[in-house]
Amino acid sequence: xxxxxxxxxxxxxxxxxxxSAGPYAVSFQINSPQGGPLRLTSFFFPGWQxxxxxxRSLVPYPSTNLGLLTxxxxxxxxxxxxxxxxxxxxxxxxxxxxxxxxxxAWFSWRRAGRGWLSVLLLPVLAAGTWAYARPDQPIGPxxxxxxxxxxGGLQLxxxxxxxxxxxxxxYLYPYWYVSSRPxxxxxxxxxxxxxxxxxxxxxxxxxxxxxxxxxxxxxxTLVHDAYRLGLAPGLxxxxxxxxxxxxxxxxxxxxxxxxxxxxxxxxxxxxxxxGSPPPARxxxxxxxxDAGPATAAPxxxxxxxxxxxxxxxxxAPSSDGHGARAGRAADEEAPHDEAVRELTVVAxxxxxxxxLHWRALGPLTQNYHGFVHLVDGDGQMLCGHDxxxxxxxRPPVLWDPFSDQPDHYDLQIPRDAPSxxxxxxxxxxxxxDLALLPASAPQGQALGDSYVLPPIKVVGRPASGPSRAVDxxxxxxxxxxxxxxxxxxxxxxxGDDITLTLYYQAQALTATDxxxxxxxxxxxxxxxxxxxxxxxxxxxxxWTWVKGETIVDRVRLQVSQQAAPGIYALGSGxxxxxxxxxxxxxxxAGGARYAGDEVALAEIKILSR
Numbered sequence: 152x153x154x155x156x157x158x159x160x161x162x163x164x165x166x167x168x169x170x171s172a173g174p175y176a177v178s179f180q181i182n183s184p185q186g187g188p189l190r191l192t193s194f195f196f197p198g199w200q201x202x203x204x205x206x207r208s209l210v211p212y213p214s215t216n217l218g219l220l221t222x223x224x225x226x227x228x229x230x231x232x233x234x235x236x237x238x239x240x241x242x243x244x245x246x247x248x249x250x251x252x253x254x255x256a257w258f259s260w261r262r263a264g265r266g267w268l269s270v271l272l273l274p275v276l277a278a279g280t281w282a283y284a285r286p287d288q289p290i291g292p293x294x295x296x297x298x299x300x301x302x303g304g305l306q307l308x309x310x311x312x313x314x315x316x317x318x319x320x321x322y323l324y325p326y327w328y329v330s331s332r333p334x335x336x337x338x339x340x341x342x343x344x345x346x347x348x349x350x351x352x353x354x355x356x357x358x359x360x361x362x363x364x365x366x367x368x369x370x371x372t373l374v375h376d377a378y379r380l381g382l383a384p385g386l387x388x389x390x391x392x393x394x395x396x397x398x399x400x401x402x403x404x405x406x407x408x409x410x411x412x413x414x415x416x417x418x419x420x421x422x423x424x425x426g427s428p429p430p431a432r433x434x435x436x437x438x439x440x441d442a443g444p445a446t447a448a449p450x451x452x453x454x455x456x457x458x459x460x461x462x463x464x465x466x467a468p469s470s471d472g473h474g475a476r477a478g479r480a481a482d483e484e485a486p487h488d489e490a491v492r493e494l495t496v497v498a499x500x501x502x503x504x505x506x507l508h509w510r511a512l513g514p515l516t517q518n519y520h521g522f523v524h525l526v527d528g529d530g531q532m533l534c535g536h537d538x539x540x541x542x543x544x545r546p547p548v549l550w551d552p553f554s555d556q557p558d559h560y561d562l563q564i565p566r567d568a569p570s571x572x573x574x575x576x577x578x579x580x581x582x583x584d585l586a587l588l589p590a591s592a593p594q595g596q597a598l599g600d601s602y603v604l605p606p607i608k609v610v611g612r613p614a615s616g617p618s619r620a621v622d623x624x625x626x627x628x629x630x631x632x633x634x635x636x637x638x639x640x641x642x643x644x645x646g647d648d649i650t651l652t653l654y655y656q657a658q659a660l661t662a663t664d665x666x667x668x669x670x671x672x673x674x675x676x677x678x679x680x681x682x683x684x685x686x687x688x689x690x691x692x693x694w695t696w697v698k699g700e701t702i703v704d705r706v707r708l709q710v711s712q713q714a715a716p717g718i719y720a721l722g723s724g725x726x727x728x729x730x731x732x733x734x735x736x737x738x739x740a741g742g743a744r745y746a747g748d749e750v751a752l753a754e755i756k757i758l759s760r
Contacts, residue, residue, distance in 0.1 A: 169309025173290035176234035186226035304331035335366030355514035361548030381551020511550035571690035657696035679714035
């Protein structure tokens, strides 16, 4: 663990106090008893200007293998102003553009006699070009540190604070002077407290929005750092107290833990939250998160600190025009069943657009990766998408408890995907060791390592039809169009396998999960083989069948070793296991009812061994 923040002065060491700062400019007082090089965490380019004590220019230069902006500071107490003023090549290019526009205006006047319009625009173009060539960098006063704070090789020199995103976040920009190289796993803990001492916002993160390691900072560097603190909706304007502490990454912390034990925090100073701050110049804010936390109960919790608050699904048609059909219950024939209502139907080649809405319960110290995987009933993945959540602009280390964070995943159903039912699994894992965060229900029940969303039904077209026609009607649910039969060419004997492929066409929606049965039976000789199960090995249950869908159900029968030689009837049908095995009525194409509601398919002769 790093030492607690120390308020004591640093003695003869270099000390820096930030007076004013902006995105590309900073003014500060430096007390350097020995003098020497001072690095800033900006890359050196021609165009940086450094002024000492308001009247003396210093020559900046690159140093370290990163080419950091560096300047030699004389011993003693001085004031430095460092600003980006634009490179010479920028100015030259801008002036060349101005000359080109002038020539174009003159040519227009000579050719068309309307050059007066272009001439009138020249002052505007010239002003814009000159402003681009000589950038005016915004700079404003920085907050002073309440008293000296130093720990772990860092000294807090000052900070800027800018409310943004319609007062839903506070962007904090501290300036550190590095007296000695910090620990690589350094975490900085910021708290914003009201006058009563209550914490109203906090973050615990690696430097610069969690993207950098403090161990990369060399001694003698003035570091421009950045953090985001989420603000609660309706937080009142006024003065708040800012506290800071340091700690190392806790390797023993539970995965997804939102809070880690750390050192005591020291008061850094104050922050003023205005009622309606103007947007900061020179910045491009990321798109805002969802407005406020969701009111509905969350779907699941991951680790100790991340909630899956909600999700949205959009389904697009495939390029061949066979598109998605969502919300089966919109069909007048749809039964009033919750599972059916939530079923989304798509064709092979279609895209699924999932938007997950995450919410952190507190500060997160690492960027977990998210996934949406579409898997079948055997757990085999059909397609999936893994990514850093937050669309790259709002990774997990920037999440807060006050806003839900939208996270988009696009999945394309393979064009050769078999028809059937698939389940979207949602989860999070650590990027380093790929360890999955445990999922739990809001009531605390363990859900494993993912949360399962409502299923997706894929409906494709079979490559071919049945070789033998039947056209038997099974109640109002389906028509058994026909079948294929594959058996040993030398004849069927006990122990042999027979493959039967059934072709159904769904006629109406049903909420019943029927069981398909296939019997190889002789009234005199008994049962030689049978197979009962959910169609397509459970991957395409009848409650998911879509009107007009063709279901290809391949069944493997193994003839019993004890089967006696003789002629057996091959028959099939559907029954309701939950209703004591009551079979669906089965009718021939002519309307006659099959005996026992079992569709007669073929006769098979079993030979002796």
